[in-house]
Amino acid sequence: MITQDTPKTESLNSEHGLPMSSQTVAIAETPPPTPQLAFTTGSGCIYCGDSLQLLNNQNIVRPGSVNIIMTSPPFGLVRKKEYGNVDADQYVDWFRPFAEAFYNVLADNGSLVIDIGGSWISGQPTRSLYHYELLIMLCREYHFHLAQEFYWWNPSKLPTPAEWVTVRRIRVKDAVNCVWWLSKTPYPWEYPTLASFTS
Numbered sequence: 706m707i708t709q710d711t712p713k714t715e716s717l718n719s720e721h722g723l724p725m726s727s728q729t730v731a732i733a734e735t736p737p738p739t740p741q742l743a744f745t746t747g748s749g750c751i752y753c754g755d756s757l758q759l760l761n762n763q764n765i766v767r768p769g770s771v772n773i774i775m776t777s778p779p780f781g782l783v784r785k786k787e788y789g790n791v792d793a794d795q796y797v798d799w800f801r802p803f804a805e806a807f808y809n810v811l812a813d814n815g816s817l818v819i820d821i822g823g824s825w826i827s828g829q830p831t832r833s834l835y836h837y838e839l840l841i842m843l844c845r846e847y848h849f850h851l852a853q854e855f856y857w858w859n860p861s862k863l864p865t866p867a868e869w870v871t872v873r874r875i876r877v878k879d880a881v882n883c884v885w886w887l888s889k890t891p892y893p894w895e896y897p898t899l900a901s902f903t904s
């Protein structure tokens with residue numbers, strides 16, 4: 706969701722499609738649709754569609770104007786979802802166009818919060834490092850700061866991969882997502898009531 710006081714247009718005509726390059730592979734069969742204005746209030750609005758097109762349209766999202774981006778992007782899963790996932794070993798390359806767009810639209814004291822699930826290496830009972838590689842890429846290449854990491858405990862996750870978790874029973878069920886809170890400065894704008902959670 707992106708909010709802004711005065712939306713300029715209801716749809717985009719950007720030439721941007723999926724974040725494809727020679728290094729990236731997007732497997733979604735149907736590209737995300739061109740963003741459409743879906744809902745407006747006095748405080749802002751909601752667009753529905755390809756976030757990359759939206760973020761790269763300066764008529765709608767002014768560079769340096771966004772306080773916070775909260776995203777749960779497609780994860781680098783072995784078993785693909787209908788909306789499309791890239792493989793873990795291509796994930797960082799696939800994410801770079803988003804990283805660049807996120808950095809450009811964020812205010813200097815803005816925050817980027819990414820909910821990201823871990824993944825397994827295909828065919829063996831060990832974990833991928835892709836979400837840690839993403840975090841390091843964002844900090845090293847885009848100079849984001851890691852304000853803090855959180856872990857979303859979700860005990861209702863499915864016990865997969867069944868081969869390791871329920872058949873051979875040599876691994877325990879995965880039950881967390883990582884939540885990376887990143888910022889452009891070491892002192893991002895803090896919501897005033899954060900103090901009430903920490904006291």
Ligand SMILES: C[S@@+](CC[C@H](N)C(=O)[O-])C[C@H]1O[C@@H](n2cnc3c(N)ncnc32)[C@H](O)[C@@H]1O
Binds near residue numbers: 754756777778779780
């Ligand atoms: C990991 S899922 C999010 C899951 C959600 N957080 C949840 O817990 O149910 C990723 C979502 O991103 C959407 N998506 C993929 N590419 C997108 C894009 N370029 N712009 C906007 N949304 C996109 C997918 O359709 C999917 O709904």
